[in-house]
Amino acid sequence: MKRVPWLVPTLYILFLLLPIYWLINMSFKTTNEILGSFTLWPRNFTLDNYVKIFTDPTWYNGYINSITYVLINMVLSIVVALPAAYAFSRYRFLGDKHLFFWLLTNRMAPAAVFALPFLQLYSAVGLFDTPIAVALAHTLFNIPLAVWILEGFMSGVPKELDETAYVDGYSFWGFFFKIFVPTIAAGIGVAAFFCFMFSWVELLLAKTLTSVAAKPIAATMTRTASTSGYELGLLAAAGTLTIVPGAIVIYFVRNYIAKGFALGRV
Amino acid sequence: MNKTVNQKAWFFVLPVVLLVAFNAIIPLMTVVNFSVQETFGDNMFFWAGVRWFEQVLQSERFHAALGRQILFTAIVLLIEIPLGLAIALTMPRKGPWVSVCLVLMALPLLIPWNVVGAMWNIFALPDIGLLGRLINGLGIEYNYTRQIFSAWFTMVLMDVWHWTSLVVLLCYAGLVSIPDAYYQAAKVDGARPWAVFRYIQLPKLKYVLTIAILLRFMDSFMIYTEAVVLTGGGPGNATTFLSIDLQKIALGQFDLGPAGAMSIIYFLIILFFSWLFYTLMMKDEAR
Numbered sequence: 001m002k003r004v005p006w007l008v009p010t011l012y013i014l015f016l017l018l019p020i021y022w023l024i025n026m027s028f029k030t031t032n033e034i035l036g037s038f039t040l041w042p043r044n045f046t047l048d049n050y051v052k053i054f055t056d057p058t059w060y061n062g063y064i065n066s067i068t069y070v071l072i073n074m075v076l077s078i079v080v081a082l083p084a085a086y087a088f089s090r091y092r093f094l095g096d097k098h099l100f101f102w103l104l105t106n107r108m109a110p111a112a113v114f115a116l117p118f119l120q121l122y123s124a125v126g127l128f129d130t131p132i133a134v135a136l137a138h139t140l141f142n143i144p145l146a147v148w149i150l151e152g153f154m155s156g157v158p159k160e161l162d163e164t165a166y167v168d169g170y171s172f173w174g175f176f177f178k179i180f181v182p183t184i185a186a187g188i189g190v191a192a193f194f195c196f197m198f199s200w201v202e203l204l205l206a207k208t209l210t211s212v213a214a215k216p217i218a219a220t221m222t223r224t225a226s227t228s229g230y231e232l233g234l235l236a237a238a239g240t241l242t243i244v245p246g247a248i249v250i251y252f253v254r255n256y257i258a259k260g261f262a263l264g265r266v
Numbered sequence: 267m268n269k270t271v272n273q274k275a276w277f278f279v280l281p282v283v284l285l286v287a288f289n290a291i292i293p294l295m296t297v298v299n300f301s302v303q304e305t306f307g308d309n310m311f312f313w314a315g316v317r318w319f320e321q322v323l324q325s326e327r328f329h330a331a332l333g334r335q336i337l338f339t340a341i342v343l344l345i346e347i348p349l350g351l352a353i354a355l356t357m358p359r360k361g362p363w364v365s366v367c368l369v370l371m372a373l374p375l376l377i378p379w380n381v382v383g384a385m386w387n388i389f390a391l392p393d394i395g396l397l398g399r400l401i402n403g404l405g406i407e408y409n410y411t412r413q414i415f416s417a418w419f420t421m422v423l424m425d426v427w428h429w430t431s432l433v434v435l436l437c438y439a440g441l442v443s444i445p446d447a448y449y450q451a452a453k454v455d456g457a458r459p460w461a462v463f464r465y466i467q468l469p470k471l472k473y474v475l476t477i478a479i480l481l482r483f484m485d486s487f488m489i490y491t492e493a494v495v496l497t498g499g500g501p502g503n504a505t506t507f508l509s510i511d512l513q514k515i516a517l518g519q520f521d522l523g524p525a526g527a528m529s530i531i532y533f534l535i536i537l538f539f540s541w542l543f544y545t546l547m548m549k550d551e552a553r
Binding site: 013015016017040081084087091093104105106107113118139140147200202221251254 | 484487
């Protein structure tokens with residue numbers, strides 16, 4: 001291990017890529033080849049699975065629905081988390097510590113506990129089967145996380161910045177939007193990344209709160225698997241496509257990702 | 267940072283409080299309502315007191331699911347934390363490979379959880395999956411849909427695959443924040459690699475390791491989607507963890523009373539441990 005330090009990370013990355021390779025491999029095979037023979041790469045290379053996904057509305061609408069609620073959730077979470085995180089990082093107020101912990105407890109609530117009550121709540125307010133319902137439900141765990149991350153980044157900005165701006169004659173909101181927000185742009189990017197991530201990967205609530213009109217792609221996959229038997233090639237192609245948005249988003253935040261995972265506190 | 271007292275700061279946190287309260291308090295009260303009432307359908311509810319709580323706490327089914335849950339969480343924590351730390355220590359700190367490593371390692375974290383389950387379901391199948399073929403090819407009988415040990419092995423391996431990167435990224439962030447001067451000082455003193463790790467790296471990693479343990483504890487204790495897609499709780503009940511059992515009771519059997527009581531007990535367990543970690547963490551941050 002001492003002589004070849006790159007060996008451990010390389011082996012680990014290989015381990016990470018193997019199941020992904022197997023999925024991609026299968027997505028280019030016909031169902032017959034998958035079930036009939038064991039091949040390490042596709043012998044009858046086919047794009048049919050992808051063509052079907054991009055031409056069949058029940059499939060591609062799943063992607064559109066997922067991306068819609070993820071984006072709504074991301075914007076909503078960041079917009080309300082920004083002032084809250086500022087308050088937590090700069091001021092002391094009645095019940096601040098308890099409030100912060102209460103927010104965090106929502107990150108700890110198992111989705112399985114909330115599935116049924118959420119269904120009743122969102123049906124009662126008439127939002128069932130809309131992207132807004134899923135976006136709102138996901139704020140339960142994304143807002144606390146966004147507040148936590150942003151607070152970490154904001155606490156890293158010295159308070160002198162605020163004071164100098166006031167001396168220079170900025171109003172509070174002028175300072176906040178013209179100076180403070182650009183200063184912590186990296187933190188906002190990281191928080192947005194995390195909101196994207198947790199909203200994109202969550203399925204239990206997304207599936208419970210939708211039926212037809214706003215069905216997320218991940219739910220489309222599970223239903224196809226159970227109704228029309230095993231169309232493994234198609235399933236693999238759909239799975240492969242769910243990895244793409246994540247990969248694109250990671251690429252954009254690659255330089256901040258490590259700091260982001262430490263919630264801006266290192 | 268020294269903070270000024272300002273009660274108007276409440277206006278800044280109000281939107282967050284309102285949104286989260288709408289999502290947290292109303293559903294939580296619904297669960298509390300279920301847990302103390304009896305229903306015979308038609309939306310007729312009768313007071314049931316703490317009967318459901320007694321029933322859940324005494325049921326062997328709950329004990330078994332809780333036991334499996336604790337065992338699973340303990341196993342994945344014991345593997346993922348040291349492994350993640352080891353990988354972070356051997357990762358390059360500078361150069362073009364850093365970004366490549368980070369992007370590839372973060373990949374599993376952004377795959378929808380049911381796709382993770384489906385991917386491993388296929389990957390580990392004994393007839394058409396690479397892993398299943400490989401293990402059977404070595405002469406070891408392996409079939410995760412039939413054998414309890416194989417099912418657990420696959421489940422743990424999947425979780426390690428899915429989440430070790432989180433620990434790696436956290437530890438890595440902690441490591442790159444250590445100034446070079448520390449290492450140089452250690453070199454001058456002739457410190458051995460173990461001493462460098464024990465007295466320079468580990469203290470700096472304390473905070474990120476706490477977050478890693480906290481997040482991994484919470485998420486592995488709440489595991490649902492991946493496990494359902496991979497094994498569906500089987501074979502038998504061998505991999506029926508708390509969330510899966512809860513869903514079976516709530517949505518499968520529609521026993522709302524016991525499901526509500528179980529939800530609250532479940533939530534309190536997580537809350538207790540998280541409070542414990544949080545208190546330790548904040549004490550550490552106050553330094």
